[in-house]
Amino acid sequence: MPTCGAARWRHGTAGLAGCAVLVVACAGSGAGGGDLDGTSFSGEVHDVRVEVVADGFSHPWGLAFLPEGKALVTERSGPLNLVNPASGDVREVAGAPAVAAVGQGGLLDVALHPDYPEAEWIYLTWSAGAGGDGGYLTHVGRARLDVDAARLDDLEVLITAHPDSMSTQHFGSRLAFDAAGYLYVTSGDRGARDRAQDRTNLHGATLRLTAEGGIPADNPWIDDPDVADALYSYGHRNAQGMAVHPDTGDLWQSEHGPRAGDEINRIVAGGNHGWPLATYGREYGLGSAIGIYPHEDPDIVDPLHYWQEASFAPSGLAFYDADRFPEWQGDVFVGSLVRTNLTRLRFDGDEVIAEEALLDDAALRIRDVRVGPSGYLHLLVDADPGAWLRLVPD
Numbered sequence: 001m002p003t004c005g006a007a008r009w010r011h012g013t014a015g016l017a018g019c020a021v022l023v024v025a026c027a028g029s030g031a032g033g034g035d036l037d038g039t040s041f042s043g044e045v046h047d048v049r050v051e052v053v054a055d056g057f058s059h060p061w062g063l064a065f066l067p068e069g070k071a072l073v074t075e076r077s078g079p080l081n082l083v084n085p086a087s088g089d090v091r092e093v094a095g096a097p098a099v100a101a102v103g104q105g106g107l108l109d110v111a112l113h114p115d116y117p118e119a120e121w122i123y124l125t126w127s128a129g130a131g132g133d134g135g136y137l138t139h140v141g142r143a144r145l146d147v148d149a150a151r152l153d154d155l156e157v158l159i160t161a162h163p164d165s166m167s168t169q170h171f172g173s174r175l176a177f178d179a180a181g182y183l184y185v186t187s188g189d190r191g192a193r194d195r196a197q198d199r200t201n202l203h204g205a206t207l208r209l210t211a212e213g214g215i216p217a218d219n220p221w222i223d224d225p226d227v228a229d230a231l232y233s234y235g236h237r238n239a240q241g242m243a244v245h246p247d248t249g250d251l252w253q254s255e256h257g258p259r260a261g262d263e264i265n266r267i268v269a270g271g272n273h274g275w276p277l278a279t280y281g282r283e284y285g286l287g288s289a290i291g292i293y294p295h296e297d298p299d300i301v302d303p304l305h306y307w308q309e310a311s312f313a314p315s316g317l318a319f320y321d322a323d324r325f326p327e328w329q330g331d332v333f334v335g336s337l338v339r340t341n342l343t344r345l346r347f348d349g350d351e352v353i354a355e356e357a358l359l360d361d362a363a364l365r366i367r368d369v370r371v372g373p374s375g376y377l378h379l380l381v382d383a384d385p386g387a388w389l390r391l392v393p394d
Contacts (some may be wrong), residue, residue, distance in 0.1 A: 032383030033364050040394045043344075044356050045327040049394040053085050053378070055387040060380040062109035062125075062175075063368050063388065067117060068147065073380070073388060076106035080124070082150045083388070095143065095152030099126040100136050103168025111175040111183075113142075113211060120144040121211070122152075123183065125173035130164035137164045138171045140185050142213070158213030159185075159230060161202040167191040170256075174242040174316075179249055182216055183209045186253060188238035193276040196235050199227040204275060206239070206253070206267055208232035220270030235273040235300070239265075241317030241334060241369070254314035254334050255303075257281035258290065262312040263303035264332070264345070271301040280308045305345065305352045313338035315382075316368035322375030324393060333377065335366025342366055342379065364389075 034055035041048050059076035066072065072093070073081045080096040083089070099107045105127030113121040121142045130137050138161040143152035161172075170188030177183055189196040189204035196204025199221065207230045208219055221227035241254030251267040261281020265273055278294040280303075294302045316335045320328040332345040340363045346354035359366075367382035377391040 031363070031365075031381075032385045033362065033379075033381040033387040033389050034385060036362060036387075036389065039362070041359055041361070043358055044354075046325045047394040048358070048377075048391040050359075050362075051390045051392055053388040053390050054083050054090055056385045057081070057380075057387065058384045059106070059367075059382050060386045060388065061107065061367055061382070062111075063370050063378060063380055064110045064112050064122070065370070065373055066112070066147065067373075070147065072110050072122065072145075074107045074110050074124070076108065076382075077101045078107050080107060080110070080152070082147065091150040093145075093150050093152055095155060097124065097126050097139070097141060097155060098128065100128050102127065102136065105136060105138075105168055105171050108171065108173035109175045111177065114177045114181050119211075120146075123158075123175055125171075125175060125185065127168075127171050127173075130160075135164040135166035136168065136171075137161060138173055138187055140175075140183075140207075140209070140213075156213075158209060159202075159207065161185075161187040161205075161207070163201055163203075165190040165192065165203075170238040172236075172238055172240065174240055174253070176242045176244055176251065177211075178244050178251065181211055183211055184232065184242065184251060185209070186236065186239035186242055189236070189275065193237070196237065196275045197272075197277060199231055199234055202228055202230060204234060204236045205231050206233040206236065206251070232269060233267050233271045233273055233301075235271075235275050235277070237275040237279075240315045240367075243317050243319055246319050246321040247330075252304075252317060252319075252332070254317040256313055257306070257311070259284050259287065260308050260311050261290075262307045262314050264305040264314070264317075264334070265301070265303050266350075268301045272299060273303075274300040280306045304347070304350050311338045312336050312343075315366065316370070316380070318369040318371050318377070320371055320377065322371055324375035325377070333369050335369045335379065337365045337367070337382065340364055340366075342369065342377075 036050040037052040062074040080093040108125045113119040141157045143155040172186035172188035185207040215229045239253040239255040255263045258281040342358040344356040365382040368380040379389045
């Protein structure tokens with residue numbers, strides 16, 4: 001992990017209870033959240049205090065908690081980090097894949113095998129070159145994690161989201177496992193919007209794989225020779241948040257629209273989620289409509305919620321299902337890269353009945369949102385330097 005100043009040790013609640021945490025002091029780190037330690041914010045139903053778990057990352061993107069109390073944090077520029085909040089130790093993990101840190105690409109999400117640590121596999125997404133004179137591809141791979149040595153072994157690529165593209169945007173890349181152990185991957189349209197309706201390629205889609213990288217026998221188009229077997233849903237622009245509903249098992253995503261039209265979707269197996277045929281967003285610059293509205297076509301899956309008046313740019317998404325914040329039980333939390341806040345959504349069935357912007361005054365580009373093992377809410381701030389923050393009751 002890069003440093004840009006002298007590191008300091010501090011004891012207190014910013015690490016695991018009563019333990020030390022390493023904070024890297026960086027000039028101008030306000031945009032990355034590193035100066036917010038101990039800051040309190042008022043909310044509608046819960047007041048929160050921000051604790052800095054670790055600081056000094058270069059555009060952190062994905063966070064995964066390990067059962068032994070440590071965690072993995074990816075940096076878009078390439079490093080994979082093993083972080084021990086109890087001691088403040090941050091170690092770069094050897095053996096991570098070589099990435100093309102171009103545009104919106106780089107080392108992106110990280111997830112654990114559902115049976116970890118019995119199954120030692122961790123899963124990563126990253127952008128890398130296609131070789132020769134080709135462009136870039138979203139890669140999905142796995143490797144065995146040796147925690148003691150801070151090393152990955154047996155790295156293997158499970159799938160690449162073909163075709164390659166010279167574009168450096170819309171790599172998607174969020175990962176999630178369901179209760180049956182199937183792996184879901186979001187793949188962006190790579191800036192070529194019509195590819196999201198072309199089911200022969202893997203752009204603008206949700207992919208569904210086995211944990212070994214195979215194709216599940218009940219994937220929606222497994223018997224259709226004209227559709228890519230890995231596809232689970234299509235018509236997506238660039239989904240960068242994904243989580244499995246803790247009660248229903250449904251797969252939810254947060255998806256970037258163009259100029260507004262950002263969405264919260266409940267994914268339908270075999271569903272067409274519309275882009276670019278149907279969207280609540282508009283063309284950049286001109287502000288003109290793009291296709292029709294999703295609700296105007298019964299064959300299009302309408303989003304559960306969308307932002308139409310101004311861009312939201314959603315990234316990480318998490319369901320709150322812990323006890324630290326009892327009035328947040330069942331709520332959905334989404335990080336915003338444009339509105340630079342954390343948004344809480346309360347649903348009654350399929351309808352949003354409350355929407356609250358949290359941390360508005362902090363102006364943070366929130367890339368990932370996770371509920372930690374202790375029930376606190378954890379955020380990654382996309383900046384250089386960026387930070388891993390934890391929200392605790394105030």
